[in-house]
Amino acid sequence: MTQLAEALDDATPMAEGERRCLATGEVRPREAMLRFVVAPDPELGLVPDIAGTLPGRGLWTSATRAAVATAVERNAFSRAARQKLRVAPDLADRVEAALARRIVDWLGLARRAGAAVAGFEKTRAALGRGTLVAIVSAADASPSEDARLAGPDIPRLALLTRDELGQAFGRDVLVHAGIVDRGWAARLAAEHARLAGFRGPAATAH
DSSP states (O other), X not given: OOHHHHHHHHOOOOOTTEEEOTTTOOXXXXXXXXXXXXXXXXXXXXXXXXXXOSSSOXXXXXXXXXXXXXXXXXXXXXXXXXXXXXXXXXXXXXXXXXHHHHHHHHHHHHHHTTOEEESHHHHHHHHHHTOOOEEEEOTTOOHHHHHHTOOTTOEEEOOSOHHHHHHHTTSSOOSEEEEOOHHHHHHHHHHHHHHHHHHSOOOEEO
């Protein structure tokens, strides 16, 4: 028996909203993890379930590139499913792209709901009015412009590219956006936290 298997055998029971990572044995809230399912079509094999809504038994890993890569290397998905699965060797890259796409979609919904504003000036105006609850900046945003948007205890989410941020607002590129609704900000922060396991820090307060 491997050290990981022994650790899983000795692990304490999980709470209702927790799941155990196939790669590390770590137990975390399911919102902070990644779910995978076995597709009905054998050709599709293992499928990332980013939204957590697909039918079937979930196979879970921590939301990090290292955890996904380790699970692939150790054949952990097939062992957990008790069957040989087709698992894409670039699964971690596919998960990263899907997580980024999910955030882009959420930002698009926030824009249509009136919970997000686009552009430096509108974001700064929201900051001045006291309605800004989160700043979304492109990963390569200018530090000097970022400094002008700094606010006390306002988180900055800075993982998307200019192109990805632009897609959310129907533009070719976009560097800054502002979230003006706390519910939307909390949802986006949770999604950014998962993407951070693939791209870097999820959020910093200024």
